[in-house]
Amino acid sequence: MFHSQIFKYEFAKHLRIAAGLVTAIFALNSFGAAAGAAAPSASSAGPKKSRGYFISIDGMRPDYLETLVREGKLTAPRGLGWLYRNGFVAKKAWPVSTTLTAVSHVSTITCSLPSDHGIIANNFLSAGNLVSGFAEDIKSETLWQSARAEGRSVLSLAYVGTDGRTPARQVDFGVAYPDAKLIAPSQGFKWKMAELPAAAGWTLSTELNARLPADMREATVTFVLNPITKEEKQLQVLLFQSNADGPTANIEVYFNADKNLAAGALATLKKGAEDGEFGGLYFTETAPDSATRGFKRHVYLTVSDRQPGAVTVFASRPTYNLAQPASFREALDAQNLVWPDDGWRGDKTPLGPVRQVNVYNLHGKFLAEAARVARKLKIAADVTLFYQPVIDSVGHSYQALIPAPFSSANNDPYTQAIVRAFQNVDANVSTVLEDVSSTDVIALMGDHGMDPIKKVVNLAGLIPEQVNKIRVVTSGSLAMVYAQQDSTDADADEIARVLNTKRVDLKFEEQPVNGRVFRRSDFNTPGKPWQFGEAVWAFTADSGFYYMFNQTSREIFINASALGMHGNDNSVATMATGFLFKAPGIRKSEIDSMNLIDAVPTFTKHMGMRLPAQCRGRALEIKTIRSKLRSTTRSTIQPTKAR
Numbered sequence: 341m342f343h344s345q346i347f348k349y350e351f352a353k354h355l356r357i358a359a360g361l362v363t364a365i366f367a368l369n370s371f372g373a374a375a376g377a378a379a380p381s382a383s384s385a386g387p388k389k390s391r392g393y394f395i396s397i398d399g400m401r402p403d404y405l406e407t408l409v410r411e412g413k414l415t416a417p418r419g420l421g422w423l424y425r426n427g428f429v430a431k432k433a434w435p436v437s438t439t440l441t442a443v444s445h446v447s448t449i450t451c452s453l454p455s456d457h458g459i460i461a462n463n464f465l466s467a468g469n470l471v472s473g474f475a476e477d478i479k480s481e482t483l484w485q486s487a488r489a490e491g492r493s494v495l496s497l498a499y500v501g502t503d504g505r506t507p508a509r510q511v512d513f514g515v516a517y518p519d520a521k522l523i524a525p526s527q528g529f530k531w532k533m534a535e536l537p538a539a540a541g542w543t544l545s546t547e548l549n550a551r552l553p554a555d556m557r558e559a560t561v562t563f564v565l566n567p568i569t570k571e572e573k574q575l576q577v578l579l580f581q582s583n584a585d586g587p588t589a590n591i592e593v594y595f596n597a598d599k600n601l602a603a604g605a606l607a608t609l610k611k612g613a614e615d616g617e618f619g620g621l622y623f624t625e626t627a628p629d630s631a632t633r634g635f636k637r638h639v640y641l642t643v644s645d646r647q648p649g650a651v652t653v654f655a656s657r658p659t660y661n662l663a664q665p666a667s668f669r670e671a672l673d674a675q676n677l678v679w680p681d682d683g684w685r686g687d688k689t690p691l692g693p694v695r696q697v698n699v700y701n702l703h704g705k706f707l708a709e710a711a712r713v714a715r716k717l718k719i720a721a722d723v724t725l726f727y728q729p730v731i732d733s734v735g736h737s738y739q740a741l742i743p744a745p746f747s748s749a750n751n752d753p754y755t756q757a758i759v760r761a762f763q764n765v766d767a768n769v770s771t772v773l774e775d776v777s778s779t780d781v782i783a784l785m786g787d788h789g790m791d792p793i794k795k796v797v798n799l800a801g802l803i804p805e806q807v808n809k810i811r812v813v814t815s816g817s818l819a820m821v822y823a824q825q826d827s828t829d830a831d832a833d834e835i836a837r838v839l840n841t842k843r844v845d846l847k848f849e850e851q852p853v854n855g856r857v858f859r860r861s862d863f864n865t866p867g868k869p870w871q872f873g874e875a876v877w878a879f880t881a882d883s884g885f886y887y888m889f890n891q892t893s894r895e896i897f898i899n900a901s902a903l904g905m906h907g908n909d910n911s912v913a914t915m916a917t918g919f920l921f922k923a924p925g926i927r928k929s930e931i932d933s934m935n936l937i938d939a940v941p942t943f944t945k946h947m948g949m950r951l952p953a954q955c956r957g958r959a960l961e962i963k964t965i966r967s968k969l970r971s972t973t974r975s976t977i978q979p980t981k982a983r
């Protein structure tokens with residue numbers, strides 16, 4: 341079977357998008373009148389201007405959300421469950437195009453297509469160079485830009501795309517993921533009590549003196565604070581073993597800048613107490629040549645093994661807040677609210693054994709606490725963008741291990757991890773919406789779904805003899821084929837055709853690997869824009885697989901390191917996410933499906949804002965309290981459910 345059917349679908353879909361575009365252009369040309377007329381809740385009578393919240397929950401599966409609401413597990417006062425029970429719900433929200441994080445977020449926030457905004461994958465080639473979809477220029481106007489152009493202030497809590505690194509990616513107040521190059525390396529220290537010198541010269545408080553035994557030992561450690569300036573911080577360490585060697589042995593570790601614990605230790609760690617007990621140390625950078633001079637750095641410390649008579653302390657990579665403006669960063673620093681870094685280990689309530697999951701959980705909580713600090717500073721932004729990464733992280737780590745049907749009553753650790761991740765996000769969203777009022781507008785959605793994974797498919801294994809003649813860039817279940825520097829698109833097109841033939845026939849345990857296929861030469865008619873940039877072909881995988889291109893291996897099926905993945909075509913049933921919405925005057929109601937391209941137009945309509953300039957979406961018609969008729973709930977783009 342050839343893929344003409346697939347292209348028919350693609351073409352039909354874009355025709356519908358083109359229809360949406362006409363509406364969008366009309367709305368823009370007559371923007372003032374259209375926005376006023378279209379927004380029943382806008383402040384024409386206006387004593388109070390609506391504040392808006394545009395929230396993204398990465399990798400949120402709508403079926404899990406619905407189940408947890410039904411089972412009464414999302415109970416935070418202003419969280420996911422509250423929104424679901426009181427607002428408008430689209431049970432399936434289809435990603436605008438490619439179901440990858442960078443693409444989906446940028447497509448949603450610009451309500452335009454990759455062919456418009458240029459972010460075609462999480463990784464892709466631009467002028468032959470591998471670039472990140474999270475950092476590359478966005479060519480369409482974003483919601484934060486259109487809002488600011490209208491004089492509205494924007495707070496972004498790590499919303500994808502607002503990394504603060506270029507003016508186009510800056511907002512009025514923002515926290516972004518810190519630059520990995522500026523985060524210092526992680527360090528570990530292991531001490532055997534018997535080999536350490538006796539503690540000498542310490543000045544301890546009466547209280548500590550009374551509590552600590554005579555046989556205390558000491559050590560020193562040096563933390564690297566900043567890998568660029570190499571600024572270091574030396575600490576004194578006081579250790580003592582509180583009972584005899586054995587499984588219950590408990591070593592307490594105190595850190596301080598000098599041998600004076602009179603004012604209390606900087607951090608205390610107890611081995612043999614609770615799993616993953618940790619302490620934090622905060623330092624302010626002083627190196628004059630530091631780009632982050634004056635920034636507070638944070639080191640987490642955990643005890644990481646339990647050998648009798650010895651203790652291993654793991655220190656995370658000293659990290660910092662990339663927040664703007666400086667006053668906002670300083671306010672976060674002043675409260676010791678410093679970005680938790682990727683090297684961190686341990687948690688009192690970990691979400692399973694994968695460290696990264698727990699790290700993202702901390703990121704999510706940090707962002708909610710940053711919102712609280714913003715409120716304390718009286719930053720009442722007109723538009724707040726909020727991002728939550730942990731549910732996606734749980735999905736990537738455990739999806740294939742989560743039994744179906746999903747229920748919070750399933751006692752396996754993977755179900756419980758995703759339940760806790762949803763509950764944590766529920767609490768974080770509630771923190772952000774703590775002081776929301778009835779005049780405010782809230783839109784909350786995911787960016788894609790999540791599939792359980794069986795195998796990784798190494799496309800290089802299919803064409804070992806021609807592997808060097810093309811470049812293949814993969815992002816999850818998407819693979820894009822490019823010409824090599826010294827070959828032509830026509831050569832690459834031919835090799836990709838051969839690769840595709842082999843790929844289409846490929847099966848694992850009777851299941852075809854093949855998802856969708858897109859060939860650039862088939863997208864040369866107007867109204868049917870090519871969505872994959874400089875690539876000549878693009879493939880997606882069927883549910884259960886994702887791609888890699890390892891030229892050094894001839895193996896085709898490789899064990900997956902990620903047990904959940906996305907990046908499939910946006911019509912794949914498991915790639916849908918959910919959409920929750922609340923605005924003044926709307927009724928609690930529900931529709932079956934919508935497209936995320938309509939999320940921003942729905943938000944701007946109820947905020948009385950203009951659309952981003954290249955927006956192709958259209959506001960959903962949502963029943964209002966005053967409307968007599970059943971309003972239509974038709975989405976601009978009808979998703980095709982056929983696989």
Ligand SMILES: [Zn+2]
Pocket residue numbers: 398399440441442732787788
């Ligand atoms: Zn994502």
